[in-house]
Every structure is written in structure tokens, then in C-alpha cells.
Amino acid sequence: MNINQNPIILNVDNLHASIQDTEILKGINLTVRSGEIHAIMGLNGSGKSTFAKVLAGHPDYHVTQGSIQYEQQDLLELSAEERAQAGVFLAFQYPIEIPGVANSQFLRLAYNTVQAKRGKEELDPLEFDDFVREKMKLLEMKPDFLDRSVNEGFSGGEKKRNEILQMALLEPKLGILDETDSGLDIDALKIVAKGVNHLHNTGNAIILITHYQRLLDHIVPDFVHVMEAGRIIKTGGKELALELETHGYDWIHNDQKRAAGAST
Amino acid sequence: MSETMANDYLDCLLNALPADSWNSGAQDRLDWLRRLRNEAIDQAGRLRFPTVKDEEWRFTDVSPLAKLPYKPAQKTSALRLSDIQPFCIAESAHRLVFVDGFFSPDLSRLSKDNQFIIGNLAAPTLTKTPLAEAHLGQHVQFRDNFFAALNTAFLQDGALIVLPENCAVSAPIHLLFIATQEQTTQYPRCLLIGERNSQATVIEDYVALGANAYITNSVAEFSLADNAQINHIRVQRESGSAFHLASSAVALEQDSQYRSVSITLGALISRFNLDVEFNAQAAECTIDGLAMIAGRQLADTHTRIDHAKPHCTSHQQHKCIVDDSSHAVFNGKIIVRPHAQRTNSSQSSRNLLLSGKAQIDTKPQLEIFADDVKCAHGATVGQLDNEEIFYLKSRGLNELIARNLLTYAFGAEVLDRIPVPSLKHTLEQAILNKTTQNS
Incomplete structure (x- = not known):
């Protein structure tokens, strides 16, 4: 674990969130500073994806308690599009297909909307074409990607690469990758990881949500958090992921029991 | 509405008819046409004005129309080319323009050395063609279609396209029907005859200048001989106060291919009937439709595909997007006759509701009397x-x-x-x- 005194990008305090009166998140605390990579691991149903959606502003989830500070703003006051414009990016576990809308059209619309909101220059189709093709090289994407409808008929790997391409275009301060590794073969995983590593710098932060240690071989986290039943129950460095891989999630319970036993 | 009222409606329309509106100099040559019109008048008189009690009109209340016996449109001063410029289609080398149902030679564009016949039906040279006599009014079922009968009864003029054998027209043919008058009825008509191995793309386009209330009552007949291939794009972008009642009838001979896309955007109340008849084996049709309406618009599409012969293929995709308090109706009937084995037919009706007050009625209707067939259909209604x-x-x-x-x-x-x-x-x-x- 490295000691980082960079500015805090995200501060989550005692976050509780529900969907249709069912509480999913039950008091999450998390601080993310710029330059950091955090991995959140946990079993299915532990609340990892819900946490990602709450950060991105999904309207179905209601925050019932706690707060989220993002870059000195109350994130919960912002709509999903305002969060995106402010630099929060969620790479979806299941990206949506939009038949009939060309990927190039969609990417440029998103890019220019966000650029305009940030007071930066918008690009016309020709300029954008050059710009996006440069970014696509990073992810080893074929040029015909641009002409196809958004995610329609894309393989799992292509969809995930398209998500990272969007991240590359929108240049977020906080990138949240929701199980970006699921369904990827090892080659695609390496390409995606290379892209993420390339985009990561001291001015931004990344939260990786994953089941598996595999991704963390390629994107090395500064912190690993384990979620269970809507809470972060253990935090450690990158070695925690390895221990989980070796011992399984039950190991944490035993570990906690031992810790509890030792303190009495 | 009672039958008497329907007859009153017809009488009212008939009384308004000019003494002889059809090409008066050529009366003696047009016995067939007069017979056809008289038959249509008889049929219209026999049929009732449709009401919501008729199964075919269950969701579409045209009773407001019965109170509006709009007189046939009269020929008015010519429009300028600049008036129609917004509607012109760059790729189209051949354009027939009808203003309120009347042919406008000045606005039309016809290349001289045509390999095929294109013009207005009322032109003396065209009414004489035996082909017009053989096909006009022979495909549309006006014997049970009140509005098609009215169209035939009040037939003034229309578009005629005859594609001779082996003739392939590469540039699209644009048939532009412009409504400019208020409280009148226009009766556009199209007849396309595609002979063996002919090919063409035809755009049938209904537009308006201004926001007038008027009635368009149109009929299109397409006859495709062996191996003819026709693309038919139908665009209904009438004024938002207009009434649009239309019938298309398509007759397909062996190995012919008919592909159509029908787009419905305009009119307060619109009804479009499309009938496709497979008259011989191994013909194919693809008929796609999109209706996108809002406000208080009603758009009704009724299609009927008759697999009367074996080995034919039909594909249909119909989509409706309804917003505000609008109402879309789709009724897609597919008939597979007892001997029409190896029929391959698919139909999909997909609908998008953008508002809680909008309404969709969709009814796939399959009547299958043969056993060795492949028929798939599905209907969905959803929101974003x-x-x-x-x-x-x-x-x-x-x-x-x-x-x-x-x-x-x-x-x-x-x-x-x-x-x-x-x-x-x-x-x-x-x-x-x-x-x-x-x-």
C-alpha cells in the first residue's frame, strides 16, 4: 500500500441505497484519491454492481442514508448526465445495443456533448474521425467498428473494448469498470487492461469491480476491498486479492473470527 | 351511419362532379372507362360507409369524414418549381407531379428517349393502351372497399407506368401528389405494369403545401409479370389536418419480387390497405412499414397477403411509434390457401409507446390451410x-x-x-x- 497524499476525488460515507424498498447497500465507506486504482471484489449479490450504478446515478436506486462527495461536490445532487459531464464514467457490465445508430455518430455525439459542457472544443465529423481512429489503435479495434450500429452484433470482447474506447474519449476523472473482465478471453483481457493502464494517470482514479484476481494481474490495484451484504468488510493491498484467490471468500470470515477472538 | 346516409354522401359527391371531367374529346374511345366508373359508382352505392361496427374498421372511426363530403378538387393555378423543390428527390430522373389530383406537366420531369411508358392516365395516347384497360381497376378489390370504389368512381387522372419486357429503369421514379386546397377531396391513382424481367424503383409520395384539412383518397395498383422486380416506397406526409384513405393492390406472377417500404408520418386520420396476391409460384414480397404519429393522429395499416400458390415467400415488418394521444392500428392478415405448400412467411409487428395516453392496436391474423408451410409471426408493444x-x-x-x-x-x-x-x-x-x- 503506497502512501498517497494526492487530492481526494471520491469520498463515500456510510452509503445506504435501496431498490424498490429492498436495501442493497448498507453503509459503504470509501475514499479514493487521484492516481489510485481500487479493486472491489466480492461474490454475486454482494452489492458491487449496485454500488457502481449508484455512483453513476442510475434512477432505480435510491440513496437512503450517507453521502458521496466527488471533487468537492455532492454527487447525489447531480443527474446521471451531469455526473458524466463532470468526469464520472461507468463502463457497463452489459453494454446496451442501439441498432440503427452508427457507433461513430454515437461516439461523436457523446464526445461533443461532454466537451461542450466542459467548455472545450467540439470536433466536426472529419476531425473526430481522425481523433477516434487514433484512440482505436490503442484498443486494437478494426476501422469498421465505427460504421457498425452501437454494440449491435458485437462479441463480448468487442463490447468491452467499445466501453474502454468511450472512456478514452470522455477522459474521466473517475473511471468505474463494472466486471469489464467478465466474458473476455485472455487476449482480449490483455488489450483491455493495456488500454486502461494507458488511460490511468496521476490526475484520475479507477475503481475496478471484479470477481477474479485474473484482471488484477494486468491492472495492478493500490487497494483491494472485499464487499459482502452491502458493506466493505475488508480492505488491503494487492496481496489481498491473491489471498482471496487462494483461500476463497470464506477465508475472510474465519480471518475475522480469529481477529475478533484475538481482541477479546 | 345508415345506408341512406351513405347514399346521400355519394349523391352529394356525384352532384358536385363536373359534367364530363374525363378528357371530353375522347369519349367514344373510353367506353371501358365509363363502364368501370359506373360499376364503381354502383358498388359505392351498395356498400355502406364504414363504421366501428365493421370488423375491418373496429379501431378506426372515420365517422368525422361522413360529415365532410368534400367536393372533388378543382384545377387551380399552377405551382412553380420552387414550390415543390423541398419535395424533389435528387436521384430521381423521372418525376410525375399531380397537384390536387391534376397532372402538372410543367412540374413533371420526363426524359425523352424512355425505354418505358410513363405519363398521366388521362393523356389520350395512354388511355388508348389496351394495357390500361386490362389492368385499371382489376387488382384493387373495390367491390368490398368503399373508399377504393369512390376513388374509381371519381377517377380523373393518375400516374401510369408501363415497363416493357426486360426493361430495367435504374433511376427511381418519383410520383409526387401535392395537396394545396382546403375542404376538397383529391383522388390520386397509380397504375404500374411491370412486364417480364422488368425492374424499377417507384416512390409514391403524398405531401401538402400548408396545413389544410382535405381528403386524399388514393388507389395504387401494381402488376408484376414473371420475374419482374419492383421496389415501392410509399411516403405519406400529408398535412396534420388531412384525411388519407388509401389502398394498394399488388399482383405477383411467377418469380416476381415486390419490395415495399411504407412510411406514415402525416394526416389526422389515415388508413392504408395493402393487398398482395400471389398468383403464381415462387414469387416473393417484402413489405415493411413505419408509422410515427403524435398529437391526436390516428394511423391504421391493414395488410393482406394472399398465398394462393405454392413456394412463395413473404416477409413483413411493421413498426409504430405513438406519442401524446395518438393511436396506431395494425392488422396483418396472411392467408395460406390449401394448395400453397412450401409457403414461407414471416411477420413482425413492433410498437413503441412514448406516452401513457397513446394507444396501439395490433392484430396479426394468420389463416393457414396448407400443412407444409413455415409461418412465423410476433407482436410486441413496449416503451423506451x-x-x-x-x-x-x-x-x-x-x-x-x-x-x-x-x-x-x-x-x-x-x-x-x-x-x-x-x-x-x-x-x-x-x-x-x-x-x-x-x-
């Missing part, structure tokens, strides 16, 4: 998906743009089938603008 909207918002797009983009995407699949790029682009823009206005 919240996950999809969230996805777009998470990329920085606002709610309005996200909804518009998804609405557009829903319709784009049908627009993509239009093989004329500039028209496709115009309609894409019309749909994007429409979504923006409605929101």
Missing part, C-alpha cells in the same frame, strides 16, 4: 427501456436527446430498407425533428 436511457445519460447525453436517439433507432431499421439515399436521409431528419418537437 430505462436501462438504455441510463446508458446514454451515463455518456453525458441529456434525457431528451437520449430518448430521441432511442426513438430514432427504433424506426431506423425500417428507414434503412429505403434504397434511395437522399429520401432516406430526408426521412431520417423528419423523424429526428419529429421526436424533438414531440418531446
Whole structure:
């Protein structure tokens, strides 16, 4: 674990969130500073994806308690599009297909909307074409990607690469990758990881949500958090992921029991 | 409405008819036409004005029309080319323009050395062709279609296209029907005769200058001989106060292929009947439709595909997008006759509700009397998906743009089938603008 005194990008305090009166998140605390990579691991149903959606502003989830500070703003006051414009990016576990809308059209619309909101220059189709093709090289994407409808008929790997391409275009301060590794073969995983590593710098932060240690071989986290039943129950460095891989999630319970036993 | 009232309606229309509106100099040559019109008048008199008690009109109340016996439109001063410029299609080398049902030679564009016949039906040289006599009124079922009977009874003029054997017309043929008058009825008519191995793309386009209330009562008949291949794009962009009642009838001979895309955007009340008849083996049709309406519009599409012969294929995709208090109706009947073995037929009706007050009635209707057939059909009604909207918002797009983009995407699949790029682009823009206005 490295000691980082960079500015805090995200501060989550005692976050509780529900969907249709069912509480999913039950008091999450998390601080993310710029330059950091955090991995959140946990079993299915532990609340990892819900946490990602709450950060991105999904309207179905209601925050019932706690707060989220993002870059000195109350994130919960912002709509999903305002969060995106402010630099929060969620790479979806299941990206949506939009038949009939060309990927190039969609990417440029998103890019220019966000650029305009940030007071930066918008690009016309020709300029954008050059710009996006440069970014696509990073992810080893074929040029015909641009002409196809958004995610329609894309393989799992292509969809995930398209998500990272969007991240590359929108240049977020906080990138949240929701199980970006699921369904990827090892080659695609390496390409995606290379892209993420390339985009990561001291001015931004990344939260990786994953089941598996595999991704963390390629994107090395500064912190690993384990979620269970809507809470972060253990935090450690990158070695925690390895221990989980070796011992399984039950190991944490035993570990906690031992810790509890030792303190009495 | 009682039968007496229907007859009153007809009488009222008949009394308004000019003494002889059809090409008076050639009366003696037009016995067949007079017979056809008289038969249609008899049929119209025998049929009732449709009401919601008729199964075929259950969801579409045309009773407001019965109170509006709009007189046939009269010929008015000519429009200038600049008036119709917004409707012109770049790719189209051949254009027939009808203003309020009357042919306008000045606005039309016909290349001289045509390999095929194109012109207005009332032109003396064309009414004489035995082909016109053999086909006009022979495909549309006006014996049980009140409005098609009225159209035939009041037939003044129309578009005639005859494609001789082996003739392939590469540039699209644009048939532009412009409504300019208020409280009148125009009776446009189209007849296309495609002989063996002929090919063409025809755009049947209904537009308006201004926001007048008027009635368009149109009939189109398409006859495809062996191995003829016709693309038919039908665009209904009438004024928002108009009534549009239309019938298309398509007759297919062996190995012929008919592909149509029908786009419905305009009119307060519209009804479109499309009948496709397989008269011989191994013919194919693809009929796609998109209706996008809002406000208090009603758009009704009734299609009927008759697999009367074996080994024919039909594919149909119909989509409706309804906003505000609008109401879309789709009735898709597919008949597979007892001997029509190896029929392959698919039908899909997909509908998007953009408002809680909008209404969709969709009814796939399969009547299958043969046993060795492949028939698939499905109907869905849904709203915009919240996950999809969230996805777009998470990329920085606002709610309005996200909804518009998804609405557009829903319709784009049908627009993509239009093989004329500039028209496709115009309609894409019309749909994007429409979504923006409605929101």
C-alpha cells in the first residue's frame, strides 16, 4: 500500500441505497484519491454492481442514508448526465445495443456533448474521425467498428473494448469498470487492461469491480476491498486479492473470527 | 351511419362532379372507362360507409369524414418549381407531379428517349393502351372497399407506368401528389405494369403545401409479370389536418419480387390497405412499414397477403411509434390457401409507446390451410427501456436527446430498407425533428 497524499476525488460515507424498498447497500465507506486504482471484489449479490450504478446515478436506486462527495461536490445532487459531464464514467457490465445508430455518430455525439459542457472544443465529423481512429489503435479495434450500429452484433470482447474506447474519449476523472473482465478471453483481457493502464494517470482514479484476481494481474490495484451484504468488510493491498484467490471468500470470515477472538 | 346516409354522401359527391371531367374529346374511345366508373359508382352505392361496427374498421372511426363530403378538387393555378423543390428527390430522373389530383406537366420531369411508358392516365395516347384497360381497376378489390370504389368512381387522372419486357429503369421514379386546397377531396391513382424481367424503383409520395384539412383518397395498383422486380416506397406526409384513405393492390406472377417500404408520418386520420396476391409460384414480397404519429393522429395499416400458390415467400415488418394521444392500428392478415405448400412467411409487428395516453392496436391474423408451410409471426408493444436511457445519460447525453436517439433507432431499421439515399436521409431528419418537437 503506497502512501498517497494526492487530492481526494471520491469520498463515500456510510452509503445506504435501496431498490424498490429492498436495501442493497448498507453503509459503504470509501475514499479514493487521484492516481489510485481500487479493486472491489466480492461474490454475486454482494452489492458491487449496485454500488457502481449508484455512483453513476442510475434512477432505480435510491440513496437512503450517507453521502458521496466527488471533487468537492455532492454527487447525489447531480443527474446521471451531469455526473458524466463532470468526469464520472461507468463502463457497463452489459453494454446496451442501439441498432440503427452508427457507433461513430454515437461516439461523436457523446464526445461533443461532454466537451461542450466542459467548455472545450467540439470536433466536426472529419476531425473526430481522425481523433477516434487514433484512440482505436490503442484498443486494437478494426476501422469498421465505427460504421457498425452501437454494440449491435458485437462479441463480448468487442463490447468491452467499445466501453474502454468511450472512456478514452470522455477522459474521466473517475473511471468505474463494472466486471469489464467478465466474458473476455485472455487476449482480449490483455488489450483491455493495456488500454486502461494507458488511460490511468496521476490526475484520475479507477475503481475496478471484479470477481477474479485474473484482471488484477494486468491492472495492478493500490487497494483491494472485499464487499459482502452491502458493506466493505475488508480492505488491503494487492496481496489481498491473491489471498482471496487462494483461500476463497470464506477465508475472510474465519480471518475475522480469529481477529475478533484475538481482541477479546 | 345508415345506408341512406351513405347514399346521400355519394349523391352529394356525384352532384358536385363536373359534367364530363374525363378528357371530353375522347369519349367514344373510353367506353371501358365509363363502364368501370359506373360499376364503381354502383358498388359505392351498395356498400355502406364504414363504421366501428365493421370488423375491418373496429379501431378506426372515420365517422368525422361522413360529415365532410368534400367536393372533388378543382384545377387551380399552377405551382412553380420552387414550390415543390423541398419535395424533389435528387436521384430521381423521372418525376410525375399531380397537384390536387391534376397532372402538372410543367412540374413533371420526363426524359425523352424512355425505354418505358410513363405519363398521366388521362393523356389520350395512354388511355388508348389496351394495357390500361386490362389492368385499371382489376387488382384493387373495390367491390368490398368503399373508399377504393369512390376513388374509381371519381377517377380523373393518375400516374401510369408501363415497363416493357426486360426493361430495367435504374433511376427511381418519383410520383409526387401535392395537396394545396382546403375542404376538397383529391383522388390520386397509380397504375404500374411491370412486364417480364422488368425492374424499377417507384416512390409514391403524398405531401401538402400548408396545413389544410382535405381528403386524399388514393388507389395504387401494381402488376408484376414473371420475374419482374419492383421496389415501392410509399411516403405519406400529408398535412396534420388531412384525411388519407388509401389502398394498394399488388399482383405477383411467377418469380416476381415486390419490395415495399411504407412510411406514415402525416394526416389526422389515415388508413392504408395493402393487398398482395400471389398468383403464381415462387414469387416473393417484402413489405415493411413505419408509422410515427403524435398529437391526436390516428394511423391504421391493414395488410393482406394472399398465398394462393405454392413456394412463395413473404416477409413483413411493421413498426409504430405513438406519442401524446395518438393511436396506431395494425392488422396483418396472411392467408395460406390449401394448395400453397412450401409457403414461407414471416411477420413482425413492433410498437413503441412514448406516452401513457397513446394507444396501439395490433392484430396479426394468420389463416393457414396448407400443412407444409413455415409461418412465423410476433407482436410486441413496449416503451423506451430505462436501462438504455441510463446508458446514454451515463455518456453525458441529456434525457431528451437520449430518448430521441432511442426513438430514432427504433424506426431506423425500417428507414434503412429505403434504397434511395437522399429520401432516406430526408426521412431520417423528419423523424429526428419529429421526436424533438414531440418531446
